[in-house]
Each structure stands twice: as C-alpha cells, then as structure tokens.
Amino acid sequence: MLKIAIMQPTFIPWIGYFNLIKLVDKFIFLDDVQFDKRSWQQRNRILINNQPHFLTIPVKTKNKFSQLINQVEIDYDTDWVKKHSLTLKNNYGKCKFFEEFFSLYYKILISKSFYLCDLNIKIIKLICNYLNLNREFYFSSIFKAKDNKTSKIINILNNFDNATYLSTIGSNNYLEEKLFIDNKINLKFFEYIPQKYNQKTSENFISHLSILDFIFNHGKNTENIFI
Helix, strand or coil: CEEEEEECCCCCCEHHHHHHHHHCCEEEECCCCECCCCCCCCEEEEEECCEEEEEECCECCCCCCCCEHHHCEECCCCCHHHHHHHHHHHHHCCCCCHHHHHHHHHHHHHCCCCEHHHHHHHHHHHHHHHCCCCCEEEEHHHHCCCCCHHHHHHHHHCCCCCEEEEEEHHHHHCCCHHHHHHCCCEEEEECCCCCCCCCCCCCCCCCCCEHHHHHHHHCCCCCCCCC
C-alpha cells in the first residue's frame, strides 16, 4: 500500500517533519495554500546562548495579503544571509558535525533563491539526502486541486492508486474522515514524540527545535531519534 504525506514546505523543519518523510513513499509539498506571515514557513527555532530563539527569513508581504506559499518572495534588502550564517557559527561552530553540514547548507543560502518556497524545499531535500531519506517529492500545485482542507487533500490523493494518507495528529481537528472513507482512501495519524539527544550548547535538553540542532550535534546518526 502506497503511503503518502502532504505538508507545507517549512523552513529548516524539526525532527518530526523528517520522521514523517521517513515513514512514507511519496511526500507532497503543499505549496498552493495561503501563506501565513510569521509562520513556520519563514522561521524556526535554534539555540542561541543556550536558549531557543527564532531564526527568520525576511519576506516581502507589503500589499500581498492573500499570496500563496509558492508566491512569497524573499527580501534581500538586508544581508540576512551573513547574519544568519554568523548566528549559526557562533552558536554551533564547536559542534562535532557543524562544518560537515554547514558547508552544504551555506551553498543553498548564497544561491539566493527568489521564492521562499524554493529555498525551503532545497533545504529539506538537502537534509533528506544527507540523512539518506530517498523519497519521491511532488508539489500540490501540479494537481490543481482548488478546494480547501479535506477536499483538497482528497483531490490530490485521488491521483494515486491504493493510497494511505499519513497525517499529523494535529490535523485530526479538521479532517473529515468520512470523505476518506467515501473515496476509499486509508487515513492514519502520525504523532512524533521527541526523543532526547545530547545538545552541546545546552545542559538541559530542549525539544522542538529545527533539525539543524540535531545534525550539528550528531550528524547522520538518527538511529535513536527516528521511529
């Protein structure tokens, strides 16, 4: 049975995002829904001075009230790439795997992607490649599903035969399970419970950070954090 997940392309996602990718055969980036300013699409948490803080990508939002995720442009008026890089070096530079991964990550930053969506997806694919998560990726926009929420997901999944939709547990609040039954699509829920790992930059474990925090500390060794 074909396992599929559909998620918005967030910025340097947390470990649970990649655990979901690990559990499916095909992963679809939900890129044609409305962008929410100051959401996970443009920021995520890292450790700065042993405390969680947001690392944010500036975007152009003036007079763009209803733009879709794949329409959001990155704002390069300030040299955020330099600031972003220095922040990571200052806080993770002494971690065992920092240089190994940051050199790859930095190449994506300096390529200056025009759209936020493109940057996020390049980073996600880089991390997947680094962690040997070889999956098939799609964009929801290619399916041209116009409906919202459950109906949109159903219309996307109907392009695949014998599909099982693996959804995050938080989506249980709005997904209409009857529509999955009516369309003969299996619906299963996934919940990732954070696993502790050693953080060189913090004495007490802090969860729900960007996966960069884990990679800089442990590299490719995901054996104890993936289910």
